[in-house]
Amino acid sequence: MIALVGCSSSSENTSSEGESSSEAPIAGGEFEGQTLKVQLIGDFNMDDTTDPITGERVKGLKVVKEEFENLYAGTKVEFIIMPWEGYVEKTQAMLTSGEADVYQMPGIVDFAAQGVLEPLQPYIDGDSEFSLDRFIDNQVDGWLALGPDDEDLEIYGLPFLGDARFITYDKQLFDEWGVEYLSDYPTMEEVKEKAKQMTGTNPVTGEQNYGIWFRGDWSSAFTLINLAEGQNGKWGEGFAWDEVKFNFDSPEMINGLEWLLEMQEYAPSGLVSNQGSEAWLTANNNIGIMLNQGPGNLTKQVYAQGLEDRIAIAQEFKNDDGVGGLFAGSPITIAKNSKVKDLAWEWMKFATSDFVQQYIYEEPGAMPSVKSALEWESVQQTAHLMDPIFEAMSTPWTPRYPWGSSQPRFILTSEVEAALTGQRTAEQALERAQKESTDWVESR
Incomplete structure (x- = not known):
């Protein structure tokens, strides 16, 4: 070590x-x-x-x-x-x-x-x-x-x-389910299909597995923005507050949130309260794909747990120019x-x-x-x-989202949580996020 x-x-x-x-x-x-x-x-x-x-x-x-x-x-x-x-x-x-x-x-x-x-x-x-x-x-x-x-x-x-943010996955679970590893630059469709295939009773261990996990609370806004980027969409435009215009209710954002709602079917319960991933990066891991992973002490954790041959990394969703992800x-x-x-x-x-x-x-x-x-x-x-x-x-989106540490981030996060907990549809949640964020900018 x-x-x-x-x-x-x-x-x-x-x-x-x-x-x-x-x-x-x-x-x-x-x-x-x-x-x-x-x-x-x-x-x-x-x-x-x-x-x-x-x-x-x-x-x-x-x-x-x-x-x-x-x-x-x-x-x-x-x-x-x-x-x-x-x-x-x-x-x-x-x-x-x-x-x-x-x-x-x-x-x-x-x-x-x-x-x-x-x-x-x-x-x-x-x-x-x-x-x-x-x-x-x-x-x-x-x-x-x-x-x-x-x-x-x-x-x-x-x-x-x-x-940085990236997608991490467990090759051992992919092998046990007979699923091909993620490509270096996976699409939303690829991630969905492979998450679906690895959800259920593991054919080798007999244990319950889940195809995917992502945080449904504080980082969910950034996960959603990246999904829009993967469809050649973007959060909006402008940098100075008097020039900022949001695209939170765009078709790409709505499609991205609907995708996250579907991914809940292949994830353990508790996403919105940051639960269900307790076994991740351990020998008893039961999750195939982890979205929006940060480096943190990833390398130390992987080697300390003896997982260096199991854990691999793919890129987050990119647009046609190869750009995407949280800076x-x-x-x-x-x-x-x-x-x-x-x-x-x-x-x-x-x-x-x-x-x-x-x-x-x-x-x-x-x-x-x-x-x-x-x-x-x-x-x-x-x-x-x-x-x-x-x-x-x-290869992230630069400059950093100008609202990344400001109220629009928390407005969007709250609305994603509302959709994930069934309080609103994806379209309703993002219409509210768009209006509240625009009102906040105009009144700040």
Whole structure:
């Protein structure tokens, strides 16, 4: 497991392949005596911890702190770590009071519009040592945003944590049912037929199997949007709020929701309450196909359970141009009111270097956003999973849905739930989602 997931704790460096302080010049001088405050969200810890999946030691952020302070002599970096719960409100309060200089910011669209973020293009243009080519395709475009005075989309954040959505399936169940594996780019019809064939009493084990599972609650809006994309539809158009127009009640969306309603017949009960998938990614798995899967600790989980020969990945539904799926993850940004913006820019480059990107992949288990990750040994050893994940990261809908962290997402999610629980037909639910989302935009 240590070799496979890269969680070796015996090495002196965070990663054997990443940049280290011995390979980069000391940068002191103009930054002497400056303190940089960096806000991060999620499963980060300053000190070493034990990975609950593998049982291995996970290095804390202290190694990142030490590396940065070695590279930039005379500086200090302080981390402010917050949980995902309530992060939008907490980030808003921190920005208002000037508590940090650099922010991890998945809700970049809303914050850029407030004028509280520093535009990054001048830093990029003025730094001959930095190139956006380091990032996986479409990662930069996905985080483009509009400031209050911008006419065109601009760069306010650099990709930090990568993410993607894809379809995962259990080859052993396919074999036991005598069903051909999913194609790399399956259609809705293919997924439906194969889910149907694997629902019932397993002919080998005698156990009840289900052909498919998907979350019917918080991510259901994104699952539905992807189904529309697979039919060459789209969520709508526009980016600035005064230009946004929704297509939530389009024929592609209605057909997609009707498809999800049909898929309920081949899924365990409890989708809307996030139940029924408890055996997924275990040796006793009873589900053939998993929609809208994210990477998370997928690789660690698969290898910890000994499922590396069972689990495979196919792409989410794509349009005729090969585009589709949720763009997700987290960029990092510089606060407009930071008093150490030049040092903050140095942190931005450092956080997207191999040293930090390999750290976040091999220790906390997050996804990197840089192309060089494809060459890391820890990635290549699990290439049958990681290669399609990186492909999914390079082909989502970009820029990120501008309503992805705003009220229209929750309106659409609520209406999908209403349809899944039989309160409304697909057409009724999406007509309501269209009206309520349009009313919200017009009145915000």
